[in-house]
Amino acid sequence: MPVNPASPYALKSVRDRWAPSPAGLPPKADEASQKAGPLPAGHQEVKIKIAGMHFHYGATQALFNINLAVPTNHVTAFIGPSGCGKSTLLRCLNRLNDLIEGTRVEGRVELDGMNLYDPQVDVTDLRKRVGMVFQKSNPFPKSIYDNVAYGPRMQGVRGTGVLDRLVEESLKGASLWEEVKDRLHHSATGLSGGQQQRLCIARALAVQPEVILMDEPCSALDPIATGRIEELIFSLKTRYTVVIVTHNMQQAARVSDRCGFFLMGELVEYGDTQTIFTNPRDKRTEDYITGRFG
Amino acid sequence: MTRAPLKAFWKSGELFVWLTASGVALSLLMIGALLGLIMVKGLGQFWPADILEIRLADGRTLIGQPINSETIPHSTSQAHPDGKRRTRFRVGNQDAFGYDFKWVDADAVVAQAKPFDLTVFNRREWGPLYGRVRALYREAAPVAEGPAAWPALLPLIEQANRLHERIHRIEHDEIGEINRRLESLRLQRQALRLDNRLTDDETTTDLGLQQTMAGLEEEYQRQAATLDSLRRQAGAYEVAVSLSTGQEVRLPLSKVITALRPNEMDWSLKTLTYLGNLWEFLSGEPREANTEGGIFPTIFGTVMMVLIMTVAVMPFGVMAALYLREYARQGPLVQLVRIAVNNLAGVPSIVFGVFGLGFFVYTVGGTVDALFFPEALPNPTYGTGGILWASLTLALLTVPVVIVATEEGLSSVPRDFREGSIALGATKLETIRHVVLPCALPGILTGLILAMARAAGEVAPLMLTGVVKLAPDLPVDGQFPFLHLDRKFMHLGFHIYDVGFQSPNVEAAKPMVYMTTLTLIAVVVLLNLVAVMIRNHLRKRYAASAV
Numbered sequence: 001m002p003v004n005p006a007s008p009y010a011l012k013s014v015r016d017r018w019a020p021s022p023a024g025l026p027p028k029a030d031e032a033s034q035k036a037g038p039l040p041a042g043h044q045e046v047k048i049k050i051a052g053m054h055f056h057y058g059a060t061q062a063l064f065n066i067n068l069a070v071p072t073n074h075v076t077a078f079i080g081p082s083g084c085g086k087s088t089l090l091r092c093l094n095r096l097n098d099l100i101e102g103t104r105v106e107g108r109v110e111l112d113g114m115n116l117y118d119p120q121v122d123v124t125d126l127r128k129r130v131g132m133v134f135q136k137s138n139p140f141p142k143s144i145y146d147n148v149a150y151g152p153r154m155q156g157v158r159g160t161g162v163l164d165r166l167v168e169e170s171l172k173g174a175s176l177w178e179e180v181k182d183r184l185h186h187s188a189t190g191l192s193g194g195q196q197q198r199l200c201i202a203r204a205l206a207v208q209p210e211v212i213l214m215d216e217p218c219s220a221l222d223p224i225a226t227g228r229i230e231e232l233i234f235s236l237k238t239r240y241t242v243v244i245v246t247h248n249m250q251q252a253a254r255v256s257d258r259c260g261f262f263l264m265g266e267l268v269e270y271g272d273t274q275t276i277f278t279n280p281r282d283k284r285t286e287d288y289i290t291g292r293f294g
Numbered sequence: 295m296t297r298a299p300l301k302a303f304w305k306s307g308e309l310f311v312w313l314t315a316s317g318v319a320l321s322l323l324m325i326g327a328l329l330g331l332i333m334v335k336g337l338g339q340f341w342p343a344d345i346l347e348i349r350l351a352d353g354r355t356l357i358g359q360p361i362n363s364e365t366i367p368h369s370t371s372q373a374h375p376d377g378k379r380r381t382r383f384r385v386g387n388q389d390a391f392g393y394d395f396k397w398v399d400a401d402a403v404v405a406q407a408k409p410f411d412l413t414v415f416n417r418r419e420w421g422p423l424y425g426r427v428r429a430l431y432r433e434a435a436p437v438a439e440g441p442a443a444w445p446a447l448l449p450l451i452e453q454a455n456r457l458h459e460r461i462h463r464i465e466h467d468e469i470g471e472i473n474r475r476l477e478s479l480r481l482q483r484q485a486l487r488l489d490n491r492l493t494d495d496e497t498t499t500d501l502g503l504q505q506t507m508a509g510l511e512e513e514y515q516r517q518a519a520t521l522d523s524l525r526r527q528a529g530a531y532e533v534a535v536s537l538s539t540g541q542e543v544r545l546p547l548s549k550v551i552t553a554l555r556p557n558e559m560d561w562s563l564k565t566l567t568y569l570g571n572l573w574e575f576l577s578g579e580p581r582e583a584n585t586e587g588g589i590f591p592t593i594f595g596t597v598m599m600v601l602i603m604t605v606a607v608m609p610f611g612v613m614a615a616l617y618l619r620e621y622a623r624q625g626p627l628v629q630l631v632r633i634a635v636n637n638l639a640g641v642p643s644i645v646f647g648v649f650g651l652g653f654f655v656y657t658v659g660g661t662v663d664a665l666f667f668p669e670a671l672p673n674p675t676y677g678t679g680g681i682l683w684a685s686l687t688l689a690l691l692t693v694p695v696v697i698v699a700t701e702e703g704l705s706s707v708p709r710d711f712r713e714g715s716i717a718l719g720a721t722k723l724e725t726i727r728h729v730v731l732p733c734a735l736p737g738i739l740t741g742l743i744l745a746m747a748r749a750a751g752e753v754a755p756l757m758l759t760g761v762v763k764l765a766p767d768l769p770v771d772g773q774f775p776f777l778h779l780d781r782k783f784m785h786l787g788f789h790i791y792d793v794g795f796q797s798p799n800v801e802a803a804k805p806m807v808y809m810t811t812l813t814l815i816a817v818v819v820l821l822n823l824v825a826v827m828i829r830n831h832l833r834k835r836y837a838a839s840a841v
Binding site: 094096101124125127128131132134136138139140141150151154155200203204207 | 624710711713718720728
C-alpha cells in the first residue's frame with residue numbers, strides 16, 4: 001500500500017491504512033475483496049459478506065440464517081418494521097452487540113474476507129475500520145473540535161497540526177465545516193439536532209473508516225435536516241461503503257443502491273433498490289413497501 | 295350545592311400544596327431557630343459589656359458584668375404576682391472569691407452605677423479580674439499612683455505581651471527544636487544498640503553523637519538562662535487593684551492579657567474590641583482548660599482531617615464503584631455486595647472507631663513501628679492514635695456514601711455516549727477515562743460533599759483514634775517532614791464535648807460551646823461550598839446533550 005511520506009498522517013502512529021493515497025482518497029479495497037467470493041450482480045466488489053448467520057439474545061433468536069453481500073462504495077439500506085432485527089444486524093457489523101451480555105453469533109460475517117467473529121480479531125481495530133452513526137445524535141459533552149478529534153486521539157494521533165487538518169477535513173466531509181468553523185471550541189451540545197448528527201458523522205469520518213454504519217440517522221430530525229443528511233450520504237459513498245438502517249421507505253429509495261427487507265429476523269428479500277421498490281419478488285415485501293402491512 | 299365547591303377544593307390539590315409548603319416552612323424554621331440560638335448565645339460573649347457596681351442591702355458592694363436574668367422559681371406571692379427577678383453577674387476574681395458567677399436578687403440591690411474607672415483584666419490564669427486600678431509598681435517600688443496609674447498601665451501591658459510572646463517562642467521553637475534534636479540523637483544512639491553490641495565503626499559514630507548531644511545541652515543551658523532573665527523582666531511590673539470587697543491585690547503584668555474599661559468606651563471602640571476578640575478566638579490557642587483563648591488548633595485539625603480523609607476515600611470509593619458498575623457481571627452477587635455497602639453506611643460510627651483502634655492503630659500502626667521505628671519502642675510512633683488513623687477510619691466510614699453516589703453518577707451517563715465512544719474504536723478503559731468519568735464527575739463530587747459533611751461532624755470514632763483535648767503541635771509545621779501524620783490533633787466536634795462537659799468552669803465555658811458549635815457549622819458549610827462550586831463548574835462543562 002502506498003504511503004505518502006509527506007502526508008501528515010504518516011508522521012505519527014496512525015497505521016498505514018489511514019494514510020490517504022496521494023489523490024487524497026482512501027485506498028480502494030484491493031486484493032482482499034477479490035478473495036471474498038462471488039460478486040453480486042453488476043460486478044461490484046464485496047465489502048461485507050454475511051453467510052448463514054444466526055443471532056441470539058440469550059434464549060431468544062433475533063436473526064435467522066442471514067445471507068447477503070454489501071458492495072463497496074455503495075449505499076445499502078436495511079428496511080423493515082420495528083423489531084425485525086435490522087438494527088441488530090447492523091450492530092453485528094462492528095460487533096457493538098458484544099457490549100450486551102448473553103449475545104451469541106453463528107455463521108460468518110466477513111469484512112474484506114476476514115471473519116469478524118474470529119477470536120483473533122482485534123475488536124477495537126475493527127471498529128476503527130467500521131464507523132457508526134446512531135439513531136439519537138450522541139455528541140460527547142465536549143467541544144466540537146474535541147468531539148471530532150476524539151477517535152484520532154484514541155489512536156494516538158498527537159500534534160495540533162495533524163489534528164487540525166483531520167478535524168477540518170472531517171467536518172468538510174460531513175458538510176458541517178462552514179457552519180462551525182468559527183466556534184470549533186464551543187460545546188457540541190449547543191448545535192441543532194441536524195448539526196449534531198452531522199457532527200457525529202464527522203466524528204466517524206475522522207477515524208478514516210472504510211465502512212460507515214448508520215442506524216436510522218434521521219429519525220429524530222426535521223425534513224430539512226433529513227434532506228441535508230441524505231445528500232451527505234449520497235456523497236459519502238464515493239469514498240466509503242455505507243450501510244443504513246431506516247424506517248423511512250422513501251429515504252431508502254432515495255439514498256440506497258441496494259436494499260434488504262427484513263421481517264421477524266429473516267431477510268425476506270435483498271437486491272437492487274430499484275428492483276425492490278418497483279418489482280419485488282416477495283409478496284410480503286410488496287405489502288410492506290406499499291403500506292398494506294405493518 | 296355546598297358539597298360541590300368542597301369537592302372541587304379537594305380535587306384542586308390546594309390543600310396538598312399547603313401541606314407540602316408547610317413541611318418546607320417547618321424545616322426552614324427549625325434550621326433558622328437552631329442557627330439563631332447558637333449565634334445569639336455564642337456571638338454575644340465577645341462584646342465588652344458595661345461593668346456595674348452594685349450596693350447590696352446587706353452593705354456589701356459587687357462589681358461585675360450582668361450575664362442573664364430570670365424569675366426566681368416559686369417566688370410568686372401576693373406582693374409579686376409575677377415573681378421576683380434575679381440577675382446573674384460575672385464577678386470574676388475567682389482566685390480571691392472562690393467563685394466566678396453570682397446570682398443577685400433584684401430586691402437586694404440598693405443602688406447601681408457604672409463608674410468609668412471600673413476595669414476588667416483578662417488574665418492568663420484564673421479568668422477575669424474586676425476592680426479599680428490603684429497603683430503601678432516596679433520591683434515593689436511605686437511608679438504611678440491614683441489616676442496616673444491607668445495611662446501608664448496600657449503601654450506596659452503591651453510590652454508585657456511582647457515579652458510573653460518572646461518567651462513562648464523561645465520555649466516552643468528554640469528549646470523545642472533542641473529537644474527534638476536531642477530526642478532524635480538519643481534514638482540514633484538507641485538504634486546503634488538495637489543488636490546489643492557496638493562495632494568499632496558504631497562506637498565512633500556513637501561518640502560523635504554523644505558530643506553533639508553535649509553541645510546541644512550547652513545550647514539548652516544558654517537558652518534557659520535567656521528565658522530566666524526574660525521572665526524576671528516580665529515579672530518586674532505589678533499593678534495594684536482594689537476589688538469590690540475593698541481588698542487590694544497585686545497583679546503581675548506578665549499575667550495580664552488585656553485591661554479594659556468598657557464603661558468609658560464608645561460604640562466604635564467596643565466594636566473594634568469585639569472584632570479583635572472574635573479574631574483572637576478564631577486564631578488563638580486555647581487557655582485555661584480550653585475555656586478561654588482561641589480554637590485555631592481545632593479548626594486546623596478538623597479541616598486537615600477532612601482533607602486527608604478525602605484524599606483517602608476518593609480513589610478508593612470511585613474505584614470500587616467503577617468495578618461494581620462497569621466491570622462486574624450484574625447479578626445476585628453484585629446486588630448482595632451493593633446491599634452490604636449500603637448497610638455499611640448505617641453502622642454506628644463508634645463501631646468504626648473500635649475497628650480503627652484495633653486495626654489501624656494497633657495492628658497497622660504497631661507493625662509500622664516494629665518495622666520502621668524500632669529504636670523508639672516501647673514508645674509508639676504510629677502505634678497510637680494520630681491524625682492519619684483518624685482520617686482513615688473516617689474514610690472507611692464514608693466510603694459507602696462515595697460508592698453509592700459514584701454508582702449513581704456512572705449509571706446516569708447515557709448508554710449513547712459509551713456506544714459512541716466504543717464505536718469510534720476506543721477501548722472500554724479509554725471510554726471510561728475520557729467519556730464516562732468526566733460525565734459522572736458531578737455525581738462523584740456530590741458523593742464527596744456528602745462524605746465530607748458526615749466526616750466533619752463525626753466525633754465518636756475520633757475519640758478512639760487520635761483526638762485529644764489539647765495537642766501541643768499542629769499536624770503541619772515548619773519542621774521536616776512538615777506533615778506529621780502520626781501526631782494527635784484537636785477537633786471542633788470533640789472540643790464542643792470537652793469544653794461543655796469536661797471543663798471546671800461550666801458557666802464560663804457555655805458561650806465557648808456555642809461559639810465552637812457555630813465555627814463547626816461554618817467550617818462544614820465552607821468545605822461544602824467549595825466542593826459545590828467545583829461541582830457546578832464541572833457540571834457546566836459537561837452539560838448533558840441537549841437533544
